[in-house]
Amino acid sequence: MPRLQARDLAHRLGRQAEAVCRHYLSAGRRQGNYWQVGDARNTPGRSMYVRLTDSSKGPAGKWTDAAVPGEHGDLLDVIRESCGLVDFADVVEEARHFLSLPYRETEAGRRACRLASAPPASAQASRRLFTMAQPITGTLAETYLRSRGITSLRGAGTLRFHPRCYYRPDEHSPTEVWPALVAAVTDLDGRITGAHRTWLAPDGTGKAPISTQRKAMGDLLGHGVRFGTAGDVLAAGEGIETVLSARTTLPDMPMLAALSAGHLAAILFPLSLRRLYVIRDRDPAGHGACDCLIDKASGVGIEAIGLSPARGDFNEDLCTTGAEALRQALRDQLRLEDIVRFMAR
Structure with a gap:
C-alpha cells in the first residue's frame, strides 16, 4: 500500500479517534482530550494515551506509551496490535471495514464528526468549574485530605471545594451531585488548562461510593x-x-x-x-x-x-x-x- 494511502487512512481514523478507541481499546476510558489504556493491545491500565482531537501538539489519533520509552504510533498500529494482525494488508482491510460503518465522508458528515469530537470538557469549562468552587479551608475537602494524613496545605491555592459537583458514570446514566475536591491544572505560564475532580463521601472522610471517584477534564x-x-x-x-x-x-x-x-x-x-x-x-x-x-x-x-x-x-x-x-x-x-x-x- 503506498505510504500516502496509509497516511490518508490514518488521518481518516483520526477524525473518528474516540470511536476507534472505544471499539479497539475498550479496556480504557476517556480522560479529558485523551483516551487512556494500558497499551495498544488493549491491556487495562493508564500508561498509554491517545490524542482524541487535533491540537498544536499533534493530530488526533497519535499515541504514546509512557511505560515503554520511545513507544508511539497511530491508529493503524492500534488496530494491528489490538486485533493481533501480522500482515499490513489485513490491517488495512480491518481499518476500511471500520470506516465503512455509519461514518460518511460527506461535508455534512465531516461537520457532524467535528461536533461529536469537540471536547465538552474544555479548558474554558475547567476554568468555570474552578471559579465556582470555594477555598478549601474549613471544607469537606480539607477533612478528606486530613483523613489521608495531609495536614499542611500551605501553597495549595490550586485546590478548591465544590459542594455539589456533577457526576455521571457514563453517557447513558443520569447526572448525580457529590461534594468534590477540585484541582486546577495549569501550564507553565499559570493558565488553567484543565481541572481534576475527586468526588467525596458526604462526611468528607473518604471518597464517594461511586464507580469512578476521580476524573480529569480539559487539556492535560x-x-x-x-x-x-x-x-x-x-x-x-x-x-x-x-x-x-x-x-x-x-x-x-x-x-x-x-x-x-x-x-x-x-x-x-x-x-x-x-x-x-x-x-x-x-x-x-x-x-x-x-x-x-x-x-x-x-x-x-x-x-x-x-x-x-x-x-x-x-x-x-x-x-x-x-x-x-x-x-x-x-x-x-x-x-x-x-x-x-x-x-x-
Whole structure:
C-alpha cells in the first residue's frame, strides 16, 4: 500500500479517534482530550494515551506509551496490535471495514464528526468549574485530605471545594451531585488548562461510593496541578495525595501532580529547571513513567533523581508510619543542599 494511502487512512481514523478507541481499546476510558489504556493491545491500565482531537501538539489519533520509552504510533498500529494482525494488508482491510460503518465522508458528515469530537470538557469549562468552587479551608475537602494524613496545605491555592459537583458514570446514566475536591491544572505560564475532580463521601472522610471517584477534564498533556512556583528545583509525581504527602516534609519545594503515569512522563519543564525529583509510585506504570521522565530530563541537561516510597506510594507511607518516618526516608534520597533549603525543621 503506498505510504500516502496509509497516511490518508490514518488521518481518516483520526477524525473518528474516540470511536476507534472505544471499539479497539475498550479496556480504557476517556480522560479529558485523551483516551487512556494500558497499551495498544488493549491491556487495562493508564500508561498509554491517545490524542482524541487535533491540537498544536499533534493530530488526533497519535499515541504514546509512557511505560515503554520511545513507544508511539497511530491508529493503524492500534488496530494491528489490538486485533493481533501480522500482515499490513489485513490491517488495512480491518481499518476500511471500520470506516465503512455509519461514518460518511460527506461535508455534512465531516461537520457532524467535528461536533461529536469537540471536547465538552474544555479548558474554558475547567476554568468555570474552578471559579465556582470555594477555598478549601474549613471544607469537606480539607477533612478528606486530613483523613489521608495531609495536614499542611500551605501553597495549595490550586485546590478548591465544590459542594455539589456533577457526576455521571457514563453517557447513558443520569447526572448525580457529590461534594468534590477540585484541582486546577495549569501550564507553565499559570493558565488553567484543565481541572481534576475527586468526588467525596458526604462526611468528607473518604471518597464517594461511586464507580469512578476521580476524573480529569480539559487539556492535560504536559501540564499539572502545581504547588508553589518552580525555579531551579521541582518535584513531580502522579497523584495529588501522593505529592501533598511528600510536601508535608518539604513544604517549600515546588511540586507538581501530573494526575497519571502517562501524563507524568509527558510534563513540560520550566526553562529555569536544573534538578527534577520524580516521585515514583511502586507499580509497573509508575516505574515506567519515572524512568521515562528521568531519561527525558537527563536528555536536556536536567539532573533527575527518583524518590521511591517504601510501600505503594508516599501517601501510603505517610498513613502507615507517620510524618517523621517519611521525613527520614526522603532525607536519605535528597541532595544535601535541598535538605537544607527545603526540608521542614
